[in-house]
Amino acid sequence: MNPHPQDDELMRYADGEMPARQARKIRSHLEACWQCRAGLEDMQKVISDCVRYRKDLLQIYLPSPPARWGDIHQGFAEIDASRNDVPLFLRIRDSLRLRLAAAPRWAAAALAVVLVGVLSIELLQTPSVQAAELLRKAAAAAEARPAKPRLIQIKTSKHQITRRLNAAVNASSAEAQSEIQALFRTARYNWNDPLTVRSYQDWRDGLSDKRDEVTTVTDQNVYRIHTSSAAGEIAEATLTLRILDLQPIQERFEFRDREWMEISELPEDAAPVSEAIAGSPFSPPTTRRAAPASAAVRITEATPGQKLGEELQVLATLHRLGADLGDPVEVKRERNQILVEGVGIAPGRQEQIHQALDAVPNVVVRFSEPAAAAGGNVQPAPVPLPSAKSVNQPFQARIEQQIGGRQNFEQFSSQLLDMSDSMMSHAYALRRLSDRFSRDLEASLSPADRKVLQDLNGEHAAAIQQQAAQMERLLKPVLVPLGAIPVAGTASKIRSVAWQPASEELFQSGRNVETLVAVMLGVTPGVSSAQLPTEVLLGVGQLRAIASAYAQIAIQEPGGK
Amino acid sequence: MPLYPAGDGILGIARPERAVSALQDQVAQLFEEARDDVYRYLLMLGVHPPQAQEATQESFLRLYACMKKGEVIENPRAWVFRVAHNLGLRIRQKQSSQQPFDPELESQMAVPGPNAEQQLLERERSLRFHRAVGELSEQQRRCLYLRLEGLRYPQIGSILGISASTVGEFLRRAMVRLKRLPEEMK
Numbered sequence: 001m002n003p004h005p006q007d008d009e010l011m012r013y014a015d016g017e018m019p020a021r022q023a024r025k026i027r028s029h030l031e032a033c034w035q036c037r038a039g040l041e042d043m044q045k046v047i048s049d050c051v052r053y054r055k056d057l058l059q060i061y062l063p064s065p066p067a068r069w070g071d072i073h074q075g076f077a078e079i080d081a082s083r084n085d086v087p088l089f090l091r092i093r094d095s096l097r098l099r100l101a102a103a104p105r106w107a108a109a110a111l112a113v114v115l116v117g118v119l120s121i122e123l124l125q126t127p128s129v130q131a132a133e134l135l136r137k138a139a140a141a142a143e144a145r146p147a148k149p150r151l152i153q154i155k156t157s158k159h160q161i162t163r164r165l166n167a168a169v170n171a172s173s174a175e176a177q178s179e180i181q182a183l184f185r186t187a188r189y190n191w192n193d194p195l196t197v198r199s200y201q202d203w204r205d206g207l208s209d210k211r212d213e214v215t216t217v218t219d220q221n222v223y224r225i226h227t228s229s230a231a232g233e234i235a236e237a238t239l240t241l242r243i244l245d246l247q248p249i250q251e252r253f254e255f256r257d258r259e260w261m262e263i264s265e266l267p268e269d270a271a272p273v274s275e276a277i278a279g280s281p282f283s284p285p286t287t288r289r290a291a292p293a294s295a296a297v298r299i300t301e302a303t304p305g306q307k308l309g310e311e312l313q314v315l316a317t318l319h320r321l322g323a324d325l326g327d328p329v330e331v332k333r334e335r336n337q338i339l340v341e342g343v344g345i346a347p348g349r350q351e352q353i354h355q356a357l358d359a360v361p362n363v364v365v366r367f368s369e370p371a372a373a374a375g376g377n378v379q380p381a382p383v384p385l386p387s388a389k390s391v392n393q394p395f396q397a398r399i400e401q402q403i404g405g406r407q408n409f410e411q412f413s414s415q416l417l418d419m420s421d422s423m424m425s426h427a428y429a430l431r432r433l434s435d436r437f438s439r440d441l442e443a444s445l446s447p448a449d450r451k452v453l454q455d456l457n458g459e460h461a462a463a464i465q466q467q468a469a470q471m472e473r474l475l476k477p478v479l480v481p482l483g484a485i486p487v488a489g490t491a492s493k494i495r496s497v498a499w500q501p502a503s504e505e506l507f508q509s510g511r512n513v514e515t516l517v518a519v520m521l522g523v524t525p526g527v528s529s530a531q532l533p534t535e536v537l538l539g540v541g542q543l544r545a546i547a548s549a550y551a552q553i554a555i556q557e558p559g560g561k
Numbered sequence: 562m563p564l565y566p567a568g569d570g571i572l573g574i575a576r577p578e579r580a581v582s583a584l585q586d587q588v589a590q591l592f593e594e595a596r597d598d599v600y601r602y603l604l605m606l607g608v609h610p611p612q613a614q615e616a617t618q619e620s621f622l623r624l625y626a627c628m629k630k631g632e633v634i635e636n637p638r639a640w641v642f643r644v645a646h647n648l649g650l651r652i653r654q655k656q657s658s659q660q661p662f663d664p665e666l667e668s669q670m671a672v673p674g675p676n677a678e679q680q681l682l683e684r685e686r687s688l689r690f691h692r693a694v695g696e697l698s699e700q701q702r703r704c705l706y707l708r709l710e711g712l713r714y715p716q717i718g719s720i721l722g723i724s725a726s727t728v729g730e731f732l733r734r735a736m737v738r739l740k741r742l743p744e745e746m747k
Binding site: 053065 | 581585588589592596597600601604605610611613614617618621622625626629664666669670687690691694705708709713714722723724725727729730732733734736737739740
């Protein structure tokens, strides 16, 4: 029989979120295992409760909309008929007049409030405002980035040149360069630094008449700002910004005389400037001799070990802030950057993370939905348990009797579950570390980075050990009188030599304690046998010992004994 | 560094324009079916009823505008929830000085007469479950509400900006918390 699936696997199985092959394994296991089937049924019961909650409570008792739902076809018609130059908020205002006409009188006051909110929101959605706002953010992001020479390619219908911005340009490219430069001059566009948000902003701001459109191209991870104007030499321009960091990566201009120009950023490791012009009648603007100068500012590609090291430093920083334990913060690498993303993070915590990471090169911190953060990151308070009358589990009743009543039992239960949660959050953090830093990858880290990893490992292990010790202190005086046999000096049972597989053993030990405690408190169904008190104490003792042994393994060098 | 979340803007990737009337029917039908769900979700986000109603309508109109442009939207219902979620959060942000909407369900639920013991038990059971949901973390609760609306893990993850596996973990923890309520009190 396959090993028992974990709760999260059962959850994904019940929700149909599991790959078919894995789901088949679980299904086959469930057919053979009463215990897991009961666990699944129990989960289904909670799901049924949730569905009933939505149907019987939320759908009935949440207030109805203040106004009658209007005919959405009117809204469609307004969108169809609207011209782009009519501000969206005006269209919405007009449509609200129509659609909410039949609303009760009191709704008029509410409508006034709504309009204020909606107008503020919709201002952001008017294309010109949206473009301006996006440019403003991109400009701010650019200012926050260290200035560095960039390699760009400029193409027109006749020429193609490569330029290194913020670096000397060789005069040998005079002819083509002067032609292209003339185009810029005519268009009143900044020749010195064309592929920047600021240059685009300056050009756009100088237009007396303009229309914007902002597009998100999700499969390319870019925003496109398209600006057209009846004034000036440039009829249309498009600036492409990378979503990740709002860095401009491409521009295209359509001139009134049908000439066009494309500017794009080249990677630093592109062909040397002198060789970058292929099939162009234009000779290169720089020579090989210029290469050493550019090499001085070349951004060298980080080795895999360095990249991992950077990521590790970010993880260590988050750990110092306590943001790696349950906060919905994810760290991932995208190309040459480390993306730290968080959602619903409390403002104070966001600020902490920004302060700690904003100055770190190649790290982008991105929080979404900051308004959601208010109270969003609060650990759940213990749920009050029901009255003594409702407790049928004999073992829980015995604990209750042992510790002096229902109120004490509730406190005891809450404390234990919180400790268990906290312990598991460290176990999950360790598991993530071992998933990310395999033995091979760990070996590629620098000694300093390995030390950081060891410290992280050690601190998580120590926290688990501490939580286990606290649980033991809380449990012993209650469970021993109920028949638990105290286990002194539990020997370490860790089998793995390397910390990566050992972390899984530690995780499973933690999971075992979490389950036993949950069964004991009646949180999850299970067999409360006469041995349960002993099993709980034994499990906690083993967890403490394994965490201690793990801490020793974690400080060994990769491949060490 | 504040950035725009992906897909937050009004966007479009050119495709042949579809028949407008069929598109209108499609969005109108979805509006009929899902508007109350979206509205309730916004209330549970803390948006007050008038704004929640407006944001709901606006979400569907945006859907129409985007589909009309030819944007491919695989799951319009999930898309509407995502837009509504973002709108709801912005409304909350704009009105940060105002208390979030609290439905005060306890006062909404009438106390049954002295002899209606069964109803009283039902009421207590529902309220206890409601309180337990209220004591979940914000993220667990949001995952739960969105799952209750039939959204899948990747869709929920896309709305909340987290991975599908994190959604699973939030839901698992929510289930564990809710399981604490003994059967007769649910």
